[in-house]
Amino acid sequence: MTAIIVICLLFALFGLVLGFSSIKFRVEGDPIADQIDAVLPQTQCGQCGYPGCHPYAEAIAAGEAEINQCPPGGEEGIQQLAELLGVEPQPLNAENGTEKPPMVAVIDEAVCIGCTKCIQACPVDAILGAAKVMHTVIEKECTGCELCVAPCPVDCIDMVPIKETVITWNWPLPTSGSSQEKAA
Amino acid sequence: MKRRLWDYNGGLHLAEHKTLSSTKAAAIASIPRELVIPLSQSIGHPAEPIVVAGQRVLKGEKIAHSVGSLSASVHASSSGIVREIADTAVPHPSGLNAKCIVIDTDGLDEEAPSSGLVQYEQLDPSALISIVQGAGIVGLGGAAFPSSIKLNPGTNRTIKTLILNGAECEPYITCDDLLMREQALAVIEGAKIILHTLGIKHCLIGVEDNKPKAIEALEKVRDELVYRNIDIVEVPTLYPTGGEKQLVKILTGNEIPAGKIPADIGIVCHNVGTAAAIFQAVIGGKPLISRLVTVSGNGVRNPQNLEVPIGTPIRDLVAQCGGYTDGAARLIMGGPMMGFALPNDDIPVVKATNSILVLTTSDLPETEQALPCIRCGKCAEVCPMELLPQQLYWYGRAKNGEKAQAYNLFDCIECGSCDVVCPSHIPLVQYFRATKSAVRTSKSEQQKADNARQRNDSRLLRIEQAKAERAERSRKKKAQLENKKKSQAAIEASVERAKNKKIARTEESSLENKS
Numbered sequence: 001m002t003a004i005i006v007i008c009l010l011f012a013l014f015g016l017v018l019g020f021s022s023i024k025f026r027v028e029g030d031p032i033a034d035q036i037d038a039v040l041p042q043t044q045c046g047q048c049g050y051p052g053c054h055p056y057a058e059a060i061a062a063g064e065a066e067i068n069q070c071p072p073g074g075e076e077g078i079q080q081l082a083e084l085l086g087v088e089p090q091p092l093n094a095e096n097g098t099e100k101p102p103m104v105a106v107i108d109e110a111v112c113i114g115c116t117k118c119i120q121a122c123p124v125d126a127i128l129g130a131a132k133v134m135h136t137v138i139e140k141e142c143t144g145c146e147l148c149v150a151p152c153p154v155d156c157i158d159m160v161p162i163k164e165t166v167i168t169w170n171w172p173l174p175t176s177g178s179s180q181e182k183a184a
Numbered sequence: 185m186k187r188r189l190w191d192y193n194g195g196l197h198l199a200e201h202k203t204l205s206s207t208k209a210a211a212i213a214s215i216p217r218e219l220v221i222p223l224s225q226s227i228g229h230p231a232e233p234i235v236v237a238g239q240r241v242l243k244g245e246k247i248a249h250s251v252g253s254l255s256a257s258v259h260a261s262s263s264g265i266v267r268e269i270a271d272t273a274v275p276h277p278s279g280l281n282a283k284c285i286v287i288d289t290d291g292l293d294e295e296a297p298s299s300g301l302v303q304y305e306q307l308d309p310s311a312l313i314s315i316v317q318g319a320g321i322v323g324l325g326g327a328a329f330p331s332s333i334k335l336n337p338g339t340n341r342t343i344k345t346l347i348l349n350g351a352e353c354e355p356y357i358t359c360d361d362l363l364m365r366e367q368a369l370a371v372i373e374g375a376k377i378i379l380h381t382l383g384i385k386h387c388l389i390g391v392e393d394n395k396p397k398a399i400e401a402l403e404k405v406r407d408e409l410v411y412r413n414i415d416i417v418e419v420p421t422l423y424p425t426g427g428e429k430q431l432v433k434i435l436t437g438n439e440i441p442a443g444k445i446p447a448d449i450g451i452v453c454h455n456v457g458t459a460a461a462i463f464q465a466v467i468g469g470k471p472l473i474s475r476l477v478t479v480s481g482n483g484v485r486n487p488q489n490l491e492v493p494i495g496t497p498i499r500d501l502v503a504q505c506g507g508y509t510d511g512a513a514r515l516i517m518g519g520p521m522m523g524f525a526l527p528n529d530d531i532p533v534v535k536a537t538n539s540i541l542v543l544t545t546s547d548l549p550e551t552e553q554a555l556p557c558i559r560c561g562k563c564a565e566v567c568p569m570e571l572l573p574q575q576l577y578w579y580g581r582a583k584n585g586e587k588a589q590a591y592n593l594f595d596c597i598e599c600g601s602c603d604v605v606c607p608s609h610i611p612l613v614q615y616f617r618a619t620k621s622a623v624r625t626s627k628s629e630q631q632k633a634d635n636a637r638q639r640n641d642s643r644l645l646r647i648e649q650a651k652a653e654r655a656e657r658s659r660k661k662k663a664q665l666e667n668k669k670k671s672q673a674a675i676e677a678s679v680e681r682a683k684n685k686k687i688a689r690t691e692e693s694s695l696e697n698k699s
Contacts, residue, residue: 042633044640052640124639143636166224169278170621173580174554174611 033061039080043072044123045145047097052123066090071097072144103144103159105137111156118148118157187417190437192430194566195422196601198355198521200394205480206358210366210489213477213504215262219287219495220532221247222274226322226330228254233285239266242296244471247285250317256330256535257320261473261493264289275517275531277524284532287495300469309335309381312466319465320535321472325349325426325455326518328536331462334454335381337447343382347435347446348375350391350398350456351419351426354519357539359476360456362489364391364398367460368405374459375414377466382452387414389456390431394421423521424599428453430568442595457538477533479505483512483542492533498540499529511544520547521600555608563602563612569595573602573612580619585626588619596620 037057048069050056059065060081067081068090075092082089092099107118107127114132126142129135137148149157162168224230231248241247241260248258264287271281304312317332337343348371352360364371375387391399402416419425419434429440431453438449446453454462457475464470473494480487485506492501498515502508515526517537533540563573571592579588593616602612 037637040633041629042636042640044636052644053637054640123643124636125643126639141635141639143632164278164280166274166276166278166280166282168625169276169280170625171277171614171617173583173618174614 030058030061033058035084036060036081039073039077039084040070041072041077041143043143043145045072045143045147047071049096060085066093068093069096071099074099102162103146104139104142104162105144105146105148106158106160107135107137108156108158109134109136111154113154115153117151117153121147121151123147187415187435188437189417189419190434192433192568193570194568194601195424195430196566196604197421198423198604200421201356201480202358202361202394204356204482204487205478205489206361208488210359210362210476210491211504213490213492213496213501215289215291215293215493216496216500217289218267218497219261219264219289219493220272220497220530221258221261221285221287221495222532222534223248223258223283223285224274225258225320225494225535226250226254226256226328228252228256228330230283231255231258233269233283235266235269235285237266237268240264241266241287242294244298244473245296246318246320246471247287250320250330253333254330256322256328257318257471258285259320259471259473260285260287261495262287262289263292263294273528273531275524275526275534275537279527284495298469298471300467302467304377304466305380309383312377312381315466316462319461319471321458321461321465322535323455324457324461324475324535324538326522326536326538328534331454331458334447334452335378337382337452341447342450343384343447343452344386344450345436345452346375346378346382346384346387347432347451347453348387348389348456348459349426349428349431349453350389350395350402351431352395353392353421353423353426354521354523354539355423356480356541357478357519358480359478359489359538361395361398362478363457363460363476364395365401368398368401370460370463371402371456372405372409372411372414373467374461374463376411377462378452378454378459379413385413388435389414389416390419390425390435391416392421392425393418423601424568424597427568427597427599429597442592472535475533475535475537477501477537478539479542480539481516481541482544482547483509483514485509492537494535495532497530497532498526501533501540502529502542508542509544511546512542513545514541514543514548516541516543521604522598552609554610557608557610560607562605562607566601566605568599568601569597571596573616576619577610577612577615580615583619583622585619585623589623593619593623 037054040053040057042053044052046052048056050059056065060067068078070077071092078089078092112134114129114134116129116131118135119127119129123145124141124143126138127135127148128138146159149159223233229251232251233248235241235247242263243260245260246257247260250257267286267288269283269285272284274282274284313332313335316335321331322328323331350360350364379385379387389402399416399418406414406416417435424430425434428446432446432451433439440446440449461472474491476489477492478489479501484502488505490501490504515529516523517526518524518539520541557574557577559574561574567573575591576588576593579591596616598613598617600613606612
C-alpha cells in the first residue's frame with residue numbers, strides 16, 4: 001500500500017516538474033527551422049515558392065517542403081541540408097529554377113524614372129533612391145535575387161555576374177596528374 | 185661572443201644557385217618607356233588614384249592614396265605623362281587583370297621636391313610613422329604588409345626586440361645579400377630609426393652564413409658607428425630560415441602562437457630591405473619607388489641584381505640582362521619555392537618583387553604524375569611549422585575545410601618543403617592554398633548571408649511596424665468617430681429631454697390654467 005502511495009506521489013511530483021519546466025524553459029521559435037535557416041543562402045529570392053528563406057526553413061522543418069527547392073544554395077546547399085536533417089540528398093528541383101553564378105542587379109541610371117517599385121521589391125533594402133529621383137543598387141548588399149527586375153516599368157535593371165578579381169580569386173585544387181613546379 | 189641559437193623542426197638544404205647573380209655588383213636599371221604601376225601593392229585595399237589621364241607627374245609624386253589601414257600609397261617611379269588608368273595584367277598567380285596607372289615616361293626623370301630629415305631623433309614616433317606611411321613602404325621580403333603598421337604595435341603590446349631579416353633562404357635570390365653588402369649603412373641606420381620609433385634598444389640582424397660578405401659589411405658599419413645594441417647574428421643556412429616565424433625561433437627560441445603576430449611576444453620583424461627603404465624615406469625624403477631585384481636563372485644571358493623602378497615591365501628588365509637564352513622555358517616571380525609562374529613578360533615589377541627567374545627546362549624538374557599518398561610521413565619530418573601535411577592533404581582533397589583547420593591549416597607558411605620531399609610528387613602546397621581559399625570564401629559567403637538575413641529581418645520588422653501603426657491610426661480614427669457619434673447622440677438626447685420637459689411643462693401649465 002505504502003509503495004503505491006509513494007509511486008503515485010513521485011508521479012505527481014514529476015508531472016509538476018515537467019509541467020513547470022515546459023512553461024518556464026519554453027524555447028522561443030523553432031530551433032530546427034533556425035538551424036535550417038542558417039544553412040540557406042539568404043538570397044530571399046522566393047524561388048522556393050515561399051516568401052523568403054526563413055519561411056522556407058519553417059516549411060522544411062514542418063515537413064511541408066522538400067530540401068531541393070533552393071536554386072541559389074545549389075547542390076552544395078542541398079548536401080548541407082541533407083546532412084543537417086539526416087535525409088538523402090536529392091537533385092535540385094528544376095521547377096524552382098537552376099543554379100546560376102552569383103550576380104548583382106545593376107540599374108541603368110540614365111533610363112531610371114524613379115518610380116520606387118524596385119525599392120519596394122528589394123527584400124534586403126539594397127536599393128537606394130526616392131520618388132522621381134534616380135535609384136541605385138548598393139552592390140555590397142545585393143543578394144542577386146532578381147526580384148527587382150520584374151516590377152521595373154522601364155526595364156532598366158540588369159543582372160550582371162560578379163566579376164572575379166585578384167582579391168576574390170581562389171586557388172584551384174590541383175587537377176589530378178599534374179605536379180607543381182619544384183625547381184630547386 | 186657567439187649568441188646561443190635555437191632550432192626549428194625540419195627544413196631543407198637546397199641547391200643555392202646564388203652565385204649566378206651574387207658575384208656581380210648591383211646595377212641601376214634604366215628607365216623604361218612605360219611604367220605600369222598597380223594600385224594594389226599591399227595586402228589591403230587598392231589605393232585610390234589621385235591623378236588623371238593626360239596629367240604630367242614627377243618622379244616620387246604620389247599618384248594614388250592609401251584607403252584604409254592595410255593599404256599603401258603608390259608613387260610615380262619616374263617623370264612622365266599618365267597615359268591611362270586601366271585594367272592590365274599584374275603579377276598574381278591568378279593571371280587576372282587589376283587596375284594600374286600607366287605612365288609614358290619622358291626620360292627626364294625630373295624629381296618632385298622633397299626634403300629629408302637629419303635630426304629624426306627629435307621627432308615623435310607618430311611623426312616618423314606617418315613619414316613611413318606617406319612613403320608607401322611595405323615589407324620588401326615579399327609579404328607586402330604596410331611597414332607603418334608594424335612600427336605602431338599599440339599600447340597593449342610591449343616590444344623588446346627588433347629583428348631584421350637578412351636570411352634570404354630561397355635559392356637564386358640575392359637581392360638582400362647585395363643590399364647588405366652595398367648599402368650596409370642604410371640598413372644599420374634604418375634599424376636605428378625603427379628602434380627609435382619603437383622606443384626600444386635591442387636589434388638582432390639575422391643573416392645566413394652563406395653570406396659572409398654581407399655580415400662583414402654590416403659589422404664594419406656597425407663598429408664604425410659604435411652601435412653596440414645592434415647584434416649581427418650568423419644563422420645556419422637552411423630553408424626556410426627566412427620565414428618570419430622560423431627566424432624568430434632561431435634567434436630567440438620563442439614560438440609565435442598560432443594566429444598571432446611577433447608583436448604579441450614582444451618582437452617586431454622587418455626585412456633588411458624595408459629598413460633601408462625606411463632610412464631612404466626618413467633621411468632622404470624618398471618614397472618607395474624602386475627596389476633591388478634579382479634577375480637570375482639559366483634562361484637569362486646575364487644574371488644580375490638591378491635597382492629597378494617600380495612598374496618596370498619584366499621584358500625591359502630581361503633585355504637589360506642580355507635577353508633570354510635559347511633554353512628559356514619559364515618565367516617566375518619570387519623564388520623557385522614560393523614564387524609563382526608568370527604568363528608573359530609584360531607584367532610589371534611591384535614592391536613585393538624580390539626576384540625574376542627565367543628557368544630552362546633542365547632547371548625544372550620533370551613534371552611527374554602525382555601518385556597516391558603512401559603515408560610515409562616525410563612531409564611531416566621537414567615541415568618547419570610542425571604540421572601534418574599528409575593529414576592536411578587528406579582533408580583538403582575531401583574539401584573538408586573544417587577538419588583541415590582543426591589540423592592547423594592556417595599555420596602553413598606555404599614554403600613548399602613538403603612538395604620537395606614527397607616521393608609521390610603530390611603538389612601538397614597547392615592543395616593547402618586551395619583549401620585555404622575555399623575556407624576564406626565560405627566564411628565571407630556566410631558573413632554575407634548573415635548580413636542579408638539581418639537586413640531582411642529588419643525590413644520585415646519595419647513593414648510590420650508600419651502596418652501596426654496604420655492599424656493603430658485607423659482604430660483611433662474609428663474610436664474618435666464613435667465618440668463623436670456618442671456625444672452627438674447624448675446632445676440629441678438631452679435636447680430631446682429638454683424638449684419633452686418643455687412640452688410637459690406647457691402641458692402642465694395649460695392643465696393648471698384650465699383647472
